[in-house]
Amino acid sequence: MSIPKSITRCTAVNRRNRSTACHYLVVLILSVCILQLASSTAQTQCAARDVLERQLKFKTRASEAPQRLIQSERDIATWKSITIGTFADSLKLRNAMDSMRCSVGSQAGEILARPSFITASQKTDMELALVSPTQLGFTSDRVTLADLYSRARKLGFELAPAEVGPQLRIQYFDQPVGEFLIIGMEAIMTWSGDPIILNVANGGAGLILIGQDGRAEAEIPATSRIVFARSRKLAPNTNLIDQAAAVPRE
Structure with a gap:
């Protein structure tokens, strides 16, 4: 300087x-x-240098895909809680990722710009579950997204809002190198009509949000790790909802 x-x-x-x-x-x-x-x-939270410093400091590494068979979503603990609805629209959310030097792949960037990609209207805490197809009971080497989503819903999991992908990216700075997390979500069409879902990843060159094939017949390895939303039970005290609505957003 x-x-x-x-x-x-x-x-x-x-x-x-x-x-x-x-x-x-x-x-x-x-x-x-x-x-x-x-x-x-x-x-610069997402830059490769910052990620490496955190890896060396906390000695984090990619965990193995969960294998224990579960019978319902109640059988596993919440993996991570994040907040959605902190940005008024996807443009401000994208700008936040850029300011933190979080990379965004071309397909992910395209669906973030689509009108069908919406952000929550108020700040909401969301609990996420991390599971593998093997853990959901699949025994084949690969599984289609349609079959995966169907089984997950039967066990009590919910598809995550699209906003979970970029929000998880900017709230998960200690992601281990080599970890790729598929967001279980409804696919969003690109301008050319290709259905895309999001993947929160750390391939070693910094933290990134990428897109991948979101067709119902698209296959993923049974060892993949999928992020689903946990089912939310309505609380009897609605004052908490009113208080959350009063929190200003950026």
């Missing part, structure tokens, strides 16, 4: 005239530069 010319000129004047005011100006400008640099560094 180069030193502004105003600092150089001000420093020279300060040496000649011993101006206290000029000295304070120099300190102020330097402080602003430092704060801007710190802010820029803090926002």
Whole structure:
């Protein structure tokens, strides 16, 4: 970072005239530069360097796909809770990912720009479950999305809103290298009519949100890890909903 010319000129004047005011100006400008640099560094959460530093610090690694057979969604604990509805529209959500240097694949970027991609109208905490097709009872090497979704629904899981993909991307900075998480969601059509679902990934070059084939007949490996939403039971106290609606969004 180069030193502004105003600092150089001000420093020279300060040496000649011993101006206290000029000295304070120099300190102020330097402080602003430092704060801007710190802010820029803090926002690069998804960059490969930041990811690597977190991997070395916390020694995180990709976990193996779950294998234990489950009979219902109550058999497993919540994997992660995230908040959706924190941005007024998908454009602001995309800008947030860009500011954090989270990469977005071409297909993912395209469906984020589609009118059918909507964000929640209010802030909502959502519990997510992480399962594999094997854990849901499939014994073949590959399974279609249609069969996977049907089995998941029968066991009590729900398809996640499309917003879960990008929200999970900016709320899951400690994702291990080599982990690719398919979002169990309704596919969104690209401009050319291709159905796409989202995948939250860390391939080693930084955190990224990518798209993949979302056709009902599309096949995925039985060892894949799928993110579903947990079924939400309506609470008797509706004041919590009213309070959440009162929280301002960006």
